[in-house]
Amino acid sequence: RKRLERQKLDALLGFCESIHCRRHSLLGYFGECTPAQCGNCDNCLEPPQTWDGTEAARKALSCVYRTEQRFGAGHLIDVLLGKTTDKVSQFGHDNLSTFGVGKELNEVQWRGVFRQLAAMGFLNADLEGYGGLRLTALSRPLLKGEQTITFRVESARSEKRKQSKESDPRRIVAADDEGLWQALRETRTRLAKEQGVPPYVIFHDATLLEMLARRPRDLPEFAAISGVGARKLAQYGETFLAVLSGASRESSIFADGSA
DSSP states (O other): HHHHHHHHEEEEEETTOSSSSSHHHHHHHHOOOSOOOOSHHHHSOOOOEEEEEHHHHHHHHHHHTTTTTTOOHHHHHHHHTTTOOOOOOOOHGGGSSTTTTTSOHHHHHHHHHHHHHTTTTTEEETTTTTTTEEEEHHHHHHHSSSSOOOOEEOOOOHHHHHHHHHOOOHHHHGGGGGGHHHHHHHHHHHHHHTTTSSSSOOOHHHHHHHHHOOOOOHHHHHTTTTTTHHHHHHHHHHHHHHHHHHHHHHHHHHHHHHH
């Protein structure tokens, strides 16, 4: 059952990764055909980056064929990458011509290839059996070199992680402001616990960062901070101004002492 659920998830991801008109794909799934593009979906409005996946697709389809159309994407990718796993050795798939021929792509990229092939109708899953991938009639011209295919470029996950880290407020706050930043966050956490709500309900990080940058000195200035409405101004204004004022006094003391 777990294997079948994975196949269904891969099918959904394959649809998400499709480079074609969403409406066209959905209608095709339900047996309806429309030659026109809708002109309104994300793929029509902003066509995704693509790459020529003909050679990769032929390797993937050939691997499905040579392993007798009995296995899922995970095992097929092991064969293509030349991994000598127990399962690969058990079935003698390390002796196939497709063993190790796909090292130009990594595992994540190969999963994208298999998902998109399934979404385009070149492969389908044997849901009544063990979820193995099978060739469809559409795959024949592609295998014979009579057709080309284009895939969506895989998202660079490492780049997303990098961007996520760069947007982390802790990386934005200067070292000199770290103490005040922590004081603002601790005040928010205390208020959230008192009210039994998540901290972001009090103020989002972006609002705290703006407080840190602008250092409001009174309620009118505090009201000008993004995310501070009339209710939050009345509820939290004096509390956070006290934190900011305390930090300002400390800065003045240090400045006088160093003069």
